[in-house]
Amino acid sequence: MADTQTSADLRRFIGVDLGGTKILGVVVDPQTGEVSARRKAPTPKDEPELTAQAIGDVVAELIHEVGQPVAIGVGVPGLVDHDGVLHYGPNVQGVLNLDIAGELRARFGVDVIAESDAANAAVAEHRLGAARGHDHAVIITQGTGIGCGLIVGGRLLRGANGFAGEPGHMLVDADGHTCACGRTGCWETVSSGAGLANISLQLVAEGRAARIVELAGGEPAHVRGEHVSQAMAEGDSDAFVVFDRFATWVARGLGSLISILDPSIVVLGGGLSLTNENFLDAVRERVMANSMGGTHRPIVPVEPAQLGEEAGAIGGAINAFDRFVGGANS
């Protein structure tokens, strides 16, 4: 395919990221990350059967603006197989067995690859961002849950079915909180935005966290990560306790990933870490002690992601380039 394209064409890939609240599409040069057009649309949460249609409508607008792309790369939150079929996503429960790649291929007549959204973000951080130059990298996106992409030997680890890289659902606390996936004690129940809320509820049970609950409108069940962040910015001491426990849980999970994968860098993105250098430092202090033989290993740097909220969409385009034109991750 590559030899039939002009060099100008090879700068025109479309990457799409399906988030919990919005769909982001970009036209991007996958070799530089330069975005030449972008479109957003709300995720059809109440009508999940319209998901493929809504993603396709974003793509159609971009094609109308810039012309036909070489290929399209889509990221969706969940288990996506090698053929681009979404099998399961805890945060998109109504969307099961969705052949997202096939539907877009049929609608637009170009090659399409679909991957988990966090894997796409990891590909982008590896190629153009914080993990550039690292052939072994753990790249985490902390949002409502935990997304992840694992770079092993310079390539995205996909596994037998395409389902690799879900450490957010490592079981770390058998007596812990219920996860969006339906099980109890997954790492993301204590290490994501939902984790900040769960740890806050632990403090509420101890008769604390009054200011955090106040910021959540007085209702403990409504506490979200942003309320903890806001209380911390005000100097609330209970919020610091929440963040301290949170950092310990994050470091425990990362320490296990270091024991398993021996990466040369860990990258944290997704909003929770970027705004809080104190949090990153607390994780850095604790992470090696939570890996096997930590004092006998080189210290693994824990760095913030660099590409921001467009990382997933840009990574989708890079993935499409690699698959259909032939790049490092093909």
Ligand SMILES: [Zn+2]
């Ligand atoms: Zn889970």
